Amino acid sequence: MNQHITHSAIIEEQQAGWRFDQALAELFPDYSRSRLKEWIQAGAVELDGQVVTKPREKVLAGMSVELDVVVEAEERFLAQPIELDIVYEDADILVVNKPAGLVVHPGAGTPDGTVLNALLHHHPEIAQVPRAGIVHRLDKDTTGLMVVAKTLPAQTHLVNALQAREITREYEAIVNGVMTGGGLVDEPIGRHPTKRTSMAVVSSGKPAVTHYRVAERFRLHTRLRLRLESGRTHQIRVHMAHIRHPLIGDTQYGGRPRPPQGAGEELLQGLRIFKRQALHAVKLELDHPVTGERLAWEAAIPDDMVKIAELLRKDAHEMKDDKYL
Known part of the structure; x- marks a missing residue:
């Protein structure tokens, strides 16, 4: 299931003269600057009614911004009915207590049977989030707690919080x-x-x-x-x-x-x-x-x-x- 995202905003006075992607990152903080840059280059953002594909384009105060993008669901990985020990879950995040022996993300030698495959089965909509919402990993044989984002905004905020x-x-x-x-x-x-x-x-x-x-x-x-x-x-x-x-x-x-x-x-x-x-x-x-x-x-x-x-x-x-x- 794909996700349709739309947002509108007006370039503010203090953002005048900024790069397009820089202004968007402040206007739409729920998304990472790199993701917004990708959307600009893909032609998914209009500036004063015109599609602008250059992230470095300078903006002026009062310009209107229209974001209209379809985020395609992650279809590279299988949803598999693997049991997860979920210690907390709400609409935005879930926290998993990972056992030993369970790999977090598919990779060389482990194409499936991972936490990511289990997440896709538990909450199919998480396919709309990169890496099925995984923001940090534990080694295969390390046990314990890891947080997962169920939405794009939650993932952006958690990644930023980790970096900070x-x-x-x-x-x-x-x-x-x-x-x-x-x-x-x-x-x-x-x-x-x-x-x-x-x-x-x-x-x-x-x-x-x-x-x-x-x-x-x-x-x-x-x-x-x-x-x-x-x-x-x-x-x-x-x-x-x-x-x-x-x-x-x-x-x-x-x-x-x-x-x-x-x-x-x-x-x-x-x-x-x-x-x-x-x-x-x-x-x-x-x-x-x-x-x-x-x-x-x-x-x-x-x-x-x-x-x-x-x-x-x-x-x-x-x-x-x-x-x-």
């Missing part, structure tokens, strides 16, 4: 090594120079900041609470590996099992069978893109992370190493 660091995203993780205290990692992240499927701290990368604090110490591991300022691919995994505290189970970034000396068989087995990065998006907080109301959600720690923390806690107690408790 107005959305709070907190994570729980368990890492190798005992950390003495909290801190932050402020290191740029980009594609690994030799491993195409991995990211790394590289000087040519994009800025990335991760805050972390110690939630619990064990004999040779630490449970952390982390908060992202930016949202680079694999950011927490790369930053923790960079400071030599890779996540348990994250073999891609050096998180192979490292049991403490004298660990019992139960803990040894628990570490061996933990086959994903111990990372969970536990809290999400944002201003609603339409009402402006501040909303927050929390998702319980998944059973596999609860279990491994219990085993590490039990090990510390049994070894009577109280300084880690």
Whole structure:
């Protein structure tokens, strides 16, 4: 189902002399400047009754603007009846608690069976929104909360809020090594120079900041609470590996099992069978893109992370190493 969008406006005094796309971005803030530019170039916007296809065209105060565009529904991807754990939904957004093993967006090697395919089945109208409203992703084996926009205006506002660091995203993780205290990692992240499927701290990368604090110490591991300022691919995994505290189970970034000396068989087995990065998006907080109301959600720690923390806690107690408790 396609979406027909129409808007009218008058160029205001303070916008006189601006570029056409710049003025539109202020007149119609529900849409990104890049999208408005595409609509201008496609001939979907009239200025004083004339189609103008040049985004750089200068405008004058009092000019009338008519936007008339049909947004075609996304038909590249299948709608599939995949169960979603939806923790919140209204007319504009929904919040999903993603399980481990579920890819967010189709890509090479994963043409379907993703969160996007599930969203298209749950709410068919979301096909009118680019990427089915997905504004940020979680790795396949990372669990927890992610917000999805159900409309174009909601998506524009959420993307802008993410870029302005107005959305709070907190994570729980368990890492190798005992950390003495909290801190932050402020290191740029980009594609690994030799491993195409991995990211790394590289000087040519994009800025990335991760805050972390110690939630619990064990004999040779630490449970952390982390908060992202930016949202680079694999950011927490790369930053923790960079400071030599890779996540348990994250073999891609050096998180192979490292049991403490004298660990019992139960803990040894628990570490061996933990086959994903111990990372969970536990809290999400944002201003609603339409009402402006501040909303927050929390998702319980998944059973596999609860279990491994219990085993590490039990090990510390049994070894009577109280300084880690």
